[in-house]
Amino acid sequence: MSIDTAAGKPHLLKPVLGTLQLWGIAVGLVISGEYFGWSYGWASAGTLGFTITSIFVAAMYATFIFSFTELTTSIPHAGGPFAYSKRAFGPTGGYLAGAATLIEFVFAPPAIALAIGAYLNVQFPELDPKMAALGAYLVFMTLNIVGVQIAATFELAVTLLAIFELLVFMGVVAPGFSLANFTKGGWSGSDSFSLASVPGMFAAIPFAIWFFLAIEGVAMAAEEAKDPRRSIPIAYITGILTLVVLAIGVMVFAGGAGDWTKLANINDPLPQAMKMIVGDNSGWLHMLVWLGLFGLVASFHGIILGYSRQIFALAREAYLPSYFAGVHPRFQTPHRAILAGGVIGIAAIFSDELIKIGGQTLTANIVTMAVFGAIVMYILSMLSLFRLRHLEPDMVRPFRAPFYPYFPAFALFGAVVCLGTMIFYNPLIFAIFVLFLLLGYGYFRLTGRQRAAAIALAGER
Numbered sequence: 001m002s003i004d005t006a007a008g009k010p011h012l013l014k015p016v017l018g019t020l021q022l023w024g025i026a027v028g029l030v031i032s033g034e035y036f037g038w039s040y041g042w043a044s045a046g047t048l049g050f051t052i053t054s055i056f057v058a059a060m061y062a063t064f065i066f067s068f069t070e071l072t073t074s075i076p077h078a079g080g081p082f083a084y085s086k087r088a089f090g091p092t093g094g095y096l097a098g099a100a101t102l103i104e105f106v107f108a109p110p111a112i113a114l115a116i117g118a119y120l121n122v123q124f125p126e127l128d129p130k131m132a133a134l135g136a137y138l139v140f141m142t143l144n145i146v147g148v149q150i151a152a153t154f155e156l157a158v159t160l161l162a163i164f165e166l167l168v169f170m171g172v173v174a175p176g177f178s179l180a181n182f183t184k185g186g187w188s189g190s191d192s193f194s195l196a197s198v199p200g201m202f203a204a205i206p207f208a209i210w211f212f213l214a215i216e217g218v219a220m221a222a223e224e225a226k227d228p229r230r231s232i233p234i235a236y237i238t239g240i241l242t243l244v245v246l247a248i249g250v251m252v253f254a255g256g257a258g259d260w261t262k263l264a265n266i267n268d269p270l271p272q273a274m275k276m277i278v279g280d281n282s283g284w285l286h287m288l289v290w291l292g293l294f295g296l297v298a299s300f301h302g303i304i305l306g307y308s309r310q311i312f313a314l315a316r317e318a319y320l321p322s323y324f325a326g327v328h329p330r331f332q333t334p335h336r337a338i339l340a341g342g343v344i345g346i347a348a349i350f351s352d353e354l355i356k357i358g359g360q361t362l363t364a365n366i367v368t369m370a371v372f373g374a375i376v377m378y379i380l381s382m383l384s385l386f387r388l389r390h391l392e393p394d395m396v397r398p399f400r401a402p403f404y405p406y407f408p409a410f411a412l413f414g415a416v417v418c419l420g421t422m423i424f425y426n427p428l429i430f431a432i433f434v435l436f437l438l439l440g441y442g443y444f445r446l447t448g449r450q451r452a453a454a455i456a457l458a459g460e461r
Contacts, residue, residue: 016149017224019231024156025221025302026239029214031162032299034243034250035270035292036115040364041207042264044200047255048186048193050208053201054251057208058244060414064378065215065240067385067401067408069233072219074388074397076228079313080219081377081384086317088384088391091451092444097380098314099440103433104373105307106341108214110348111366112300113137116293118267123289133349140301141342144308145328145335152221155302162295165288166246169270172284173253176277182256202421206371207364209418211247213374214299215239216381217306220313229398265364268292304338311337318450320443368426372433375419382412 017025041050077083079094081101086094113136117129144151187193188200218235222228254260254269258276263269271289278284312334315325328335348366385408388395401407423430 015224015226017152017221017231018226019234021149021152021156022218022221022225022231022235023239024159025152025305026215026218026235027163027242028155028159028298029217029302029306030212030239030243030299031159031166031246032112032115032296033211033213034166034246035162035295036118036267037111037210037367038207038247038251039254039263039269040265040367041204042255042260044188045204046186046188046190046197046200047182047251047260049188049197049201050204051186051251053204054208054211054247056414057205057212057418058247060411060418061212061215062240062244063407064382064411064415065236067404067411068216068219068381069236069399070397070401071381071385071388072222072232072236073229073399074395076222076225076232077313079310079317080216080222081381082310082313082317082319084384084388085380088387089380093380093384094317095319095441095444096437097377097384098310098319099437100373100376100380102307102310102314102373103436104370104377105214105217105303105310106344107348107366107370107373109137109300109303109307109341110345111370112296112303113345113349114366115267116296116300119271119289119293119296122268122271123286130349134346136297136300137342137346140297140304141338143301144304144338145331145333147331147333151301151305155298155305158294158298158301162292162298163242163246165292165294166250168284169274169288169292170249170253172288173257173274173277176258177253177256179256181258181260182252185261203425205418205421206368206426209371209374210367212240212243213371214303214306215243216374216377217303220306220309223309233399304341307341308334308337311340318447318453322450365429368422368429369433372419372422372426372430375415375422378415379412379419382408382415 041053045053071084072080075083075087079086079098082094082098085097110133113133114129116136117127117132120127120132121129143154183191185191187197190197215236218232218239222232225231250270254263254273257273263272266272270292271285274282274285274288311320311324314320315322315337324337324340325334326336327333385401386405389404
């Protein structure tokens with residue numbers, strides 16, 4: 001149990017989530033990545049080049065999840081990667097992992113909120129996408145505050161609807177699918193592969209990661225799971241398999257619907273791909289816009305749950321002000337953490353001139369910032385796995401990474417490749433990412449006494 005050093009009250013989260021709800025969170029956190037964001041990868045790599053990039057990233061994620069599950073079940077803590085790295089590398093390691101995860105989960109929601117606005121704008125052209133994004137924040141922050149069980153049940157429902165809608169999209173587009181459309185100019189604008197295609201494939205890595213980004217957020221619901229050592233492995237493994245199948249299907253069918261270059265730099269590629277097949281006024285198109293919102297809502301809502309638990313866990317351990325570790329007296333949810341992350345996300349939505357960097361769209365840059373946080377966290381998590389295997393060989397591990405050390409080694413290798421490539425192609429965004437880490441580290445160094453006091457009161461977790 002952790003203690004609020006300011007109020008002297010325990011901060012507890014209720015274990016109420018079952019296996020199916022955790023699967024809904026795992027898939028729901030990510031499924032918006034099938035609806036938008038990934039198509040920006042086509043702009044640099046083309047359809048075929050991006051397919052190769054996506055296969056590599058999918059392999060990295062599969063091996064990562066099989067390895068990460070060992071950490072999640074061994075250390076079921078709301079802080080997730082923060083708790084693993086802290087145990088493996090001490091407070092500084094915990095800070096780095098926690099800060100990277102926080103950047104990932106705080107910057108992903110505004111990108112999704114903007115996509116929600118873009119989808120609604122298709123149906124209501126007079127609606128300002130930014131105001132729709134703001135409305136989404138207000139609605140789903142409120143739902144997350146009301147209670148985690150209600151939030152998780154809602155998440156499961158919208159995730160199932162989102163999967164159904166992706167299957168409908170593939171079914172409606174299939175009759176007009178043309179492999180020639182998909183392959184035309186598929187190697188960075190060329191019809192044949194050459195070494196000139198390779199840079200574009202590397203540049204597209206952040207958008208391939210977007211297909212799977214945030215699935216690790218289930219770790220942050222571990223304290224609220226009824227039986228985390230059994231239910232989390234099932235949720236993770238079935239979740240990643242579900243997402244790989246959907247990602248391949250959506251990408252292939254959208255690319256074969258017509259001129260894929262028209263989908264490469266927009267926030268609503270699926271409705272626009274369907275337009276190529278059924279026209280502007282088809283009932284199928286209107287259904288896709290409405291039901292397609294479920295996929296965006298599932299991820300948006302789920303990531304709010306994720307960022308709030310990360311803020312809560314860091315504040316509870318005095319890595320952030322203890323104020324943000326407050327739990328609502330009635331709903332038993334970290335309401336202050338939910339609101340804090342929302343304020344940052346809303347500010348990002350309305351910060352066009354600050355975030356439009358390097359000629360990319362606002363959404364593309366927000367996606368890239370979130371991916372930087374994710375990749376750094378993946379690297380630290382795999383290093384933590386290796387170190388804990390060495391330091392604590394007798395730790396209770398309900399689930400052990402299969403094919404150890406090969407799976408975590410490949411996940412680590414893939415993450416390092418992704419990070420190096422992203423730094424090369426996005427140096428300014430990386431510089432801003434590092435600035436965030438340095439500012440946070442300054443706070444971390446100045447608040448050592450608060451952490452010592454928290455440890456003295458509550459003991460090490």
